[in-house]
Amino acid sequence: MSAETNHNIKLTSTELSALWTTYMNDTMAICVLSHFLKHIEDAEIKPVIEYALQLSNEHIQTVTEIFKNEDFPIPDGFGNQDVNLDAPRLFADTFYLHYLHQLGKIGLSAYGVALPACARTDIRKFYNECVESSAELYEKTATVLLNKGLYARSPYIPNPDKVNYVEKQSFLTGWFGNRRPLNAVEISHLYINIQTNTVGKALFIGFSQVAQSKQVRKQMERGSQIAGKHIEVFSSLLSENNLPSPETWDHLVQTSNAQTFSDKLIMVHTSLMCTAEIGNYGAAIGGSMRRDLSTQYTRLLGEIGLFAEDTVNIMIDNAWLEQVPLTADRHEIAEK
Structure with a gap:
């Protein structure tokens, strides 16, 4: 023992x-x-x-x-x-x-x-x-x-011929002037976030087909649109540097509209996806040195935040949000 x-x-x-x-x-x-x-x-x-x-x-x-x-x-x-x-x-x-x-x-x-x-x-x-x-x-x-030949590898980039150090403040420039090429860390974050949004978009499409509540169905359609928009933004940044983007998986969603999962499960799953994506975007902000990239992530992070908040509100309204254990409310105890 x-x-x-x-x-x-x-x-x-x-x-x-x-x-x-x-x-x-x-x-x-x-x-x-x-x-x-x-x-x-x-x-x-x-x-x-x-x-x-x-x-x-x-x-x-x-x-x-x-x-x-x-x-x-x-x-x-x-x-x-x-x-x-x-x-x-x-x-x-x-x-x-x-x-x-x-x-x-x-x-x-x-x-x-x-x-x-x-x-x-x-x-x-x-x-x-x-x-x-x-x-x-x-x-x-x-x-x-x-x-199966289905692994989506991130883009290849040329090996540098020597070790380099950043010498000019323009390395951080993003909105004005000549933007430097993306570095390997920035490419990695863009690619990862395209992949997670690709999975999310396909899930939202599928969930929208089988949701029973009109409110939940609309929220899933909104989630699909947001994920699609973010995929386009990140893909365009890769495209500017002549780098490929991973394919989307919308075509892997079947045509069933029979009730498959409860609306409660759909919404909690959605909330979990938002939490994971917020963490991914936060890491991307910390790892991106070009100003335009951090600004884009911050803006898109705000969209996910609003979507996540509305998701939670729907869960509360329908009594689907099981409460995480709380600490003692000392004021309430004292009042009693």
């Missing part, structure tokens, strides 16, 4: 936050991946979906056990009521693969943040395993994408 067990170390707010978020995201992933698995036909992609689904189920089992030991209420999350497994397929097999590839990236980022923020031994062990399994999921998706 560890010293921590003997001393009954409670979960910190950071550990609670990470575990609660993991439970919510993985119960949602189980619904989505279960529907994917029901319709998958490609023999190479099917094992990858099965592996991702297995990981989500294992995560739920571990987190549930921790919450029970801590006498912490198990979140509602998502369940059978949030997915119709008998509904026709909503996406083509190759989209499942692209989706899982992005899922692996998001998992690496989220678990990589959670791991160093946790102190308790069992929680650190859990998130260390989550990082390793997310890396394995990424490897599996990357391998299949490469085998």
